[in-house]
Amino acid sequence: MAQNVYKAHDHHVCIDSAVARARALCEQQGARLTPVRQRVLELVWANHKPVGAYDLLPKLAEEGFNSAPPTVYRALDFLLDLGLVHRISSLNAFIGCTHPGEAHPSCFFVCRECGEAQELDAEQVNKIARQAEAMLGVRVEQQMTELMGLCPRCQDAA
Amino acid sequence: MAQNVYKAHDHHVCIDSAVARARALCEQQGARLTPVRQRVLELVWANHKPVGAYDLLPKLAEEGFNSAPPTVYRALDFLLDLGLVHRISSLNAFIGCTHPGEAHPSCFFVCRECGEAQELDAEQVNKIARQAEAMLGVRVEQQMTELMGLCPRCQDAA
DNA sequence: GGAGATTAGGTTATAATATTGCAATTCTAC
DNA sequence: GTAGAATTGCAATATTATAACCTAATCTCC
Ligand SMILES: [Zn+2]
Ligand SMILES: [Zn+2]
Ligand SMILES: [Zn+2]
Ligand SMILES: [Zn+2]
Numbered sequence: 182m183a184q185n186v187y188k189a190h191d192h193h194v195c196i197d198s199a200v201a202r203a204r205a206l207c208e209q210q211g212a213r214l215t216p217v218r219q220r221v222l223e224l225v226w227a228n229h230k231p232v233g234a235y236d237l238l239p240k241l242a243e244e245g246f247n248s249a250p251p252t253v254y255r256a257l258d259f260l261l262d263l264g265l266v267h268r269i270s271s272l273n274a275f276i277g278c279t280h281p282g283e284a285h286p287s288c289f290f291v292c293r294e295c296g297e298a299q300e301l302d303a304e305q306v307n308k309i310a311r312q313a314e315a316m317l318g319v320r321v322e323q324q325m326t327e328l329m330g331l332c333p334r335c336q337d338a339a
Numbered sequence: 340m341a342q343n344v345y346k347a348h349d350h351h352v353c354i355d356s357a358v359a360r361a362r363a364l365c366e367q368q369g370a371r372l373t374p375v376r377q378r379v380l381e382l383v384w385a386n387h388k389p390v391g392a393y394d395l396l397p398k399l400a401e402e403g404f405n406s407a408p409p410t411v412y413r414a415l416d417f418l419l420d421l422g423l424v425h426r427i428s429s430l431n432a433f434i435g436c437t438h439p440g441e442a443h444p445s446c447f448f449v450c451r452e453c454g455e456a457q458e459l460d461a462e463q464v465n466k467i468a469r470q471a472e473a474m475l476g477v478r479v480e481q482q483m484t485e486l487m488g489l490c491p492r493c494q495d496a497a
Numbered sequence: 498g499g500a501g502a503t504t505a506g507g508t509t510a511t512a513a514t515a516t517t518g519c520a521a522t523t524c525t526a527c
Numbered sequence: 528g529t530a531g532a533a534t535t536g537c538a539a540t541a542t543t544a545t546a547a548c549c550t551a552a553t554c555t556c557c
Binding site: 213215217218247249251252255259273 | 508
């Protein structure tokens with residue numbers, strides 16, 4: 182389960198280690214973590230809430246980066262390709278991956294109140310895929326699961 | 340598994356029974372399956388490929404229905420609320436549910452070549468949800484899984 | 498270190514998807 | 528029949544994503 186968003190933690194560690202892992206992964210893959218790509222990754226990791234591409238634009242602009250949609254979409258595509266971020270389709274938003282480098286399906290719980298997302302262990306999703314392959318003859322290449330509901334904090338608040 | 344899209348079948352039966360089930364469900368729930376709602380449902384069921392809202396607009400227009408985006412989105416929202424269709428988030432598209440009336444997560448395999456989608460048994464997804472609830476204390480209200488890859492036919496073609 | 502190939506980024510415009518707000522109509526229940 | 532609720536018509540606009548085309552930076556190989 183990699184990490185538990187609902188436990189108090191020093192979030193700077195999340196950001197820093199995300200960047201460190203990204204740097205290592207890029208090195209290993211011969212990919213270039215350019216300034217705008219790194220900054221987008223940091224902004225995605227600003228908190229544990231999935232962030233929309235258009236939310237990033239003004240932040241990049243503030244910092245003197247070019248801020249047109251293609252800039253941020255290209256950076257996000259790069260990060261997606263390397264598995265450094267996941268896309269939450271139901272929100273049209275992006276969130277940092279807690280264990281990049283290891284191939285795994287995108288599997289998240291998202292709180293409908295606070296918007297925080299927790300990456301989940303995806304072993305069960307793999308089972309669904311293998312079952313579909315066995316029973317239907319399909320070949321699964323990508324997988325994503327999104328659960329929605331209330332996180333522990335928002336349950337308490339209500 | 341309800342139904343296997345990859346087996347030859349008389350698709351008119353799919354459409355007709357979808358409409359019949361919708362009628363029954365609406366009756367039961369005191370909801371109104373108005374002409375535009377029924378027609379949208381039929382169009383969604385035209386084949387086993389998820390269909391975009393904007394693909395429906397011209398078809399509705401041809402038949403003299405009002406064809407502005409809100410019309411089709413309202414009809415789709417109605418059908419979603421009743422569980423008569425599912426939304427495939429990764430495609431921004433909609434597809435008929437093969438077993439409406441029974442509460443269940445949205446769980447599909449979608450072929451990246453032909454676009455056909457097969458609804459899957461969702462028992463494993465429920466396990467993911469229960470596991471997340473037990474380990475993290477979250478409360479899951481909605482679930483969706485989308486698998487992408489190649490269907491049997493498109494594997495043969497390649 | 499320079500020529501050519503590759504990759505990344507800048508810029509403008511536009512496509513594709515989805516929602517808001519309000520008025521008009523239709524249905525339902527009393 | 529009338530009040531209230533649900534549905535629809537309609538115009539505008541918001542949000543998300545991509546296309547096309549060009550320039551600049553970086554890499555590769557000699
Ligand atoms: Zn954190
Ligand atoms: Zn991940
Ligand atoms: Zn069929
Ligand atoms: Zn279904």
